[in-house]
Amino acid sequence: MAHAQNTWNASGEPHKVPGLGWKELYKKEDWWAIWFGLGLMALAVILFNSGSHFLSALAVNPGGLKWSSLDQLAAHFANNAGMYLLQFVFWMAIFGVSCRIMGIKLSEFVPAFIFLYVLSIATFSVAGWVNAAKFNLEAPLVALIAGLVISNTLTLPKWMDSAFRVEYFIKLGIVLLGATFPITLVLTAGPVAIMQATFISLVTCLIIYFSATRLFGLDRRLAAIIGVGGSVCGVSASMAISASVGAKKDDLYTSVTLVVGWALVMILVLPFVSRALGLSAGVAGAWIGTSEFADAAGFAAASTYGKMAGHEDTAIKAFTLMKVIGRDLWIGIWSIVWALIATLVWEKKETGVTPNALEFWRRFPKFVIGFFVASMLMTWVTTGYTTDEFNKTVKPALIMPLVSLRTWAFLFCFLSIGLTTRFRELKPVGWKTFSAFTLGVAVNVVLGYYLSAHVFAGHWSSL
């Protein structure tokens, strides 16, 4: 069994090993999401104040066209050809430069991103069909399914994953989301979200952990890894605590299969079940926030249902409160707690790693800082406008271009989920591990529904 790591040298003296340090500011995608997200926001404010509509034009996409003939669609592209080219160069530049700096080869990124961009245009075009809603051809679903079909029927070379940066795209989207998310909403609705999310996460994690160890006799490190995977933040949470508990490679690999499998099921099932139950967008968004494991998958589900219900913004806001603020923020705490358990409870004789309060910051999902800063800045910038002025001037010229850019980032993400999901590569999981995880999923979904749709229904419905 792997032991908790040791930072003591042979003489029993602590030995510090320098880490990434300040390099994190340009080596991690979270920070790039912050730099570009806030940069785009600043650009939007500058252009708004100068009366320019450039950013709105740059964020063009055929998703809202409601075209009824191919001639109409073709005309749209013909009339906006120059802007689409500029947009492509814009996205290629910001993602290309940042990915290169993070260590991704441009020779792989560039052709793969061209493929992704063309596929995005096609996806938006499908979603922009006048009858798209009738056939549930919402952009997130179309993107996911198209990606899954392509990656599992064709043999896309693995190097193309260089441009299918699921997490990077969703993090940029979340920072841009902050610009349209009043900080007052975070302050008023955040506490309920944190309370509800924490309660559900604790219950789910304990159920997975104890059923895995006591009921099925599984290794406690594996149990911990899949426990946080199913209750906090999917594979990211599993990775965050992997060093704290001394996880093996197979433990994380198992978490990948379980999280990806159930996340895909949730994306496809939750929106339709929410519709069948007649849930409001806010309630459904909150329920999805507690039921989905990863931000990317959850935004896909929330966005899909939001479009179905005609209140995408509300569904996304509720999801963000529950998942990003209620769960993501606290990954560091889980890492500290599991480090404490691993060193003080599991192996009391070990001198292992001393759980460190710094771990909270080290494991903190930094992109959330961008979300909060964007929210505070935009709230400040738009203070002083009357509701009428806001709706007539600020919203169309300042807010909506950022929403459109966010929509692009989200679509890149949803397509990338599908394009990177190669079922043949996922590790087969034993029935005991599957059962323990699924037990947690079941409790998670039911408890999340009860709290969102009943106990706190009034709160979520009023968003």
Next chain:
Amino acid sequence: MNASCWQCANFITAPNELESAIPGLNIVSSAYGSVRWDTGYCRHKDVFLIPIVACPGFKTKPSVGTN
């Protein structure tokens, strides 16, 4: 300077190598994210850890340097 995991050939911490080592990691997560911090995978011990002082299994990496 004492050798550490950073200089060891058994220690995988480069994001692209980690994502290759664990297929599917990049589907709904990422090795380029900040929650990973400096966590890497040790092939020698088959364990995830943050870089520590070199252990008896240390093997010098061909091009030494941090990620």
